[in-house]
Amino acid sequence: MQPILEVKNLTHTYDESTPFSFDAVNDVSFSVFQGEIIGIIGHTGSGKSTLVQHLNGLIKPSSGKILYNGTDIWEKPKEIKKIRSEIGLVFQYPEYQLFEETVYKDIAFGPKNMGLDGEELDKRIRDICSLLEINNEYLDKSPFDLSGGEKRRIAIAGVMAMNPKVIIFDEPIAGLDPIGRKSVIKMIEDYRKRYNATVIIISHNMEDMAQLADKLLVMNKGKLIKFDTVANVFGDDQTLKSIGLNVPIVTKVFSNLKEKGFPVSKKIFTIEDAVSYLLELKERGEHFA
């Protein structure tokens, strides 16, 4: 099967040929297949954001290639706008990009730029709003009258309204309260299910990553350290620790229990897994003080 997105030896040097030059992304290669959810983890300044801005052509690589469905996205530089509608990118704190008078107009900005208008445009917006459970009464409000969490949802809807095949999120839940987090995660899951979209998420929250992602990509100082399944990445806590990252708390709890001699053999990454595993142990009648 052909990967939907393929990154080959991507390097990006900031401030080339000045005293401040440094490699934000250094020789990174990986492939993403349709329908996958990829999580990107790494410290602040590890090159995550720079990496994802390459994927939809906002930054041109210093060297290396990005292939979308097998063709180089920079093959025809004039068609980069089309690539940007197929590979959506939701920036960190996307609510700061809202600018229109009404929520409806703001969501319409992306699809309009793609050339939609009239009924088609209206249908597109109604569709995405019903999918994401954005109430009709919101549409005529000013986006600046909404709460922080609601603004975030509107901004994300604005990118989803372009119906991208691949959608990338840079810290989508940063700075939200628990309810806001849940609703944003639900938006991402609903969108993916409906359109069988590929999702790439940057996050610092290991718990959410364990729950959402199929695979994790670990970055450190511009280099790709690991690209593997969630189980394999969180299973190898030594590597993560060495670059200052953590495994989910529940994984830590279970590995500490194991160290203390409790009969827990499995690696656990989410609370749900932990509950079902403990129930299983109970049924088998193993004692678990």
Place this chain on the structure above:
Amino acid sequence: MLKDITFGQYFDTKSIVHSLDPRIKILLLILQIVFIFITKNIYALLLAFLFVLLSVIFTKVPIKIYLKNFKAILPIIIFTALINLFYTNEGKELFGFWKLTLTTGGIYKAFYFALRIVLLIAISSVLTYTTTPNDLTDAIERLLSPLKILGLKNAVHTLAMMMTIALRFIPTLVEETQKIMNAQKARGADFENGRLKEKINALIPILIPLLISSVRRAYELAEAMECRCYSVNGDRQRMKILKCSAKDLFAFLFCLIFCLGIAILNYLF
């Protein structure tokens, strides 16, 4: 694009110019600008050129960075040169059509004024490239301190604080603009193509979020300052006391020689 604007940035290359007292640097800059303006002929201007070039080399900041600056103001330089080229009727006439005539005097003047703008930008950049914004405003506050006698004590401090904040936020706002531009580009906005009207309309999705975030930042900063009991009234001590040294004296002598040179050349030719 935006990151090409280097004017007003600080480059820490730790040269001798960096270690000069910022007050001296400001005073010398004013002196130099005055003398670049009063050059009467090309010989004096060429001496000024030599002097500015030396200053630029002393800063150890790569020449490339200075050149980037000129890219941004190239239209102004070209415009000035063209006006002078065609509206001067001195010397031998080379050719003329319609109302425009090209004369040797015009060519001379076009070159003269273009070079003068380049020199002014370059020498101003020497100051900003080698002085941190904090040092700069500190120096301005000290230089304006005579006004305190007139009962304008708070005004001087407020002005200096406003400048510090403004300078401090230039890079932040540039970064923010870049971020918003990228976010809107990701939503299919197009800033490069289209006719003038479309290009102006394309700015709205950048300017409105930028304005909103500036106001938000201003509120946050004001609150943070109030939480730390900031007030324009009241005497405060300085962490860093500016002191002049032998280096500053040398810099002053160096500039004096330059000024004398220009005065002599102005007089001779």
